[in-house]
Amino acid sequence: MELIDKNYFNGRVDNEQVLLFTLKNKKGMTCQITNFGARIVSLFVSDKNGVFEDIVLGYDSLKEYVSTDELYFGAAIGRYGNRIANGKFSIEGKEYQLAKNNGNHNLHGGNKGFHNVVWKANQIKNNRLELTYFSKDGEEGFPGNLQVKLMYSVLENNTLEIKYEALTDKVTLVNLTHHSYFNLRGIRHNTTIEKHLLTINASTYTPIDEEGIPTGELLSVSDTPFDFTKQKPIGKDIDSLDTQISFGNGYDHNFVLDKNNLKIAARVEEPISGRTLEVFTDEPGIQFYSFNHIKGMHKGKNNIEFFPKSAFCLETQHFPNSPNQPNFPSVVLQPEQKYTSYCGYKFDVTR
Ligand code: BGC
Numbered sequence: 001m002e003l004i005d006k007n008y009f010n011g012r013v014d015n016e017q018v019l020l021f022t023l024k025n026k027k028g029m030t031c032q033i034t035n036f037g038a039r040i041v042s043l044f045v046s047d048k049n050g051v052f053e054d055i056v057l058g059y060d061s062l063k064e065y066v067s068t069d070e071l072y073f074g075a076a077i078g079r080y081g082n083r084i085a086n087g088k089f090s091i092e093g094k095e096y097q098l099a100k101n102n103g104n105h106n107l108h109g110g111n112k113g114f115h116n117v118v119w120k121a122n123q124i125k126n127n128r129l130e131l132t133y134f135s136k137d138g139e140e141g142f143p144g145n146l147q148v149k150l151m152y153s154v155l156e157n158n159t160l161e162i163k164y165e166a167l168t169d170k171v172t173l174v175n176l177t178h179h180s181y182f183n184l185r186g187i188r189h190n191t192t193i194e195k196h197l198l199t200i201n202a203s204t205y206t207p208i209d210e211e212g213i214p215t216g217e218l219l220s221v222s223d224t225p226f227d228f229t230k231q232k233p234i235g236k237d238i239d240s241l242d243t244q245i246s247f248g249n250g251y252d253h254n255f256v257l258d259k260n261n262l263k264i265a266a267r268v269e270e271p272i273s274g275r276t277l278e279v280f281t282d283e284p285g286i287q288f289y290s291f292n293h294i295k296g297m298h299k300g301k302n303n304i305e306f307f308p309k310s311a312f313c314l315e316t317q318h319f320p321n322s323p324n325q326p327n328f329p330s331v332v333l334q335p336e337q338k339y340t341s342y343c344g345y346k347f348d349v350t351r
Contacts, residue, residue: 004301020041023153043160072179077108079172083106085213148166170335182314185272187311205221280346281343
């Protein structure tokens, strides 16, 4: 297990101290996290032969995260994960305008969002890191001072657990998520994710327009490339001529989860390594992104290349553009409420 060198993360951004933290369980599962963007930098998970490999994309220095990333590698995403159409929304009759950082739209909270800011970090135990961030009233265009708490834990059952909490002093929007790019084969093998077998516990999804904004409908997945209700290789329909696939340039869609009570949302199995991932959440949706928007080859940590379809994201969330879709579950947070959200990535191997 070749961990990322902490020295390359020891630095200052916006006059705040940045460091790299290492979380570990007793079985050897290890996760490195920087408080710059609360980003997961590496995640070492055992394969069926007991070999630990890094299964998430990233860079090996703070400098690269600061200077090159629009990919949100491993980041905490907020105040609003995913898109808000035209960067506009209204709350209590007042209109707000956010940055248009994705064509005409707002994506992942804006230019700095929560992914390019320094969080305060407190490593509570060997396997637990608490991160907090105070987002000021008006920051990135959102109303209300928002106090955010994020707890990462590497549990003994090989779950990477992510728990979010937030409190506001004015009515606002909150939709937090996590943006790791996984390749369960191990990133050093330079393979695509097309042979990974995916199941998503969703009989409907939210179709999008050509700019990635949901149309507002919930469509059945049956007889479409979006049917992952039974295990299917990710690559099977990824190049289909389906309009929705062409709008996403592959998969870049929100699935409406059938069960919303911490049941399993999705499962991925990689046949060669035998690694499996189960995603648990209390959120109503999950974005499945097959890493379609980059072109060509790029170099990440340890000079390992990444390229289209070399990893996938499964982002637990409320639906994209919810503030402008009254029929979608609400993302409004009132001052007297506490926002909470749970995401568990549980790893295992096939036997
Ligand atoms: C979005 C993609 C976007 C990507 C950026 C994903 O969460 O759904 O549309 O290109 O983030 O890395």
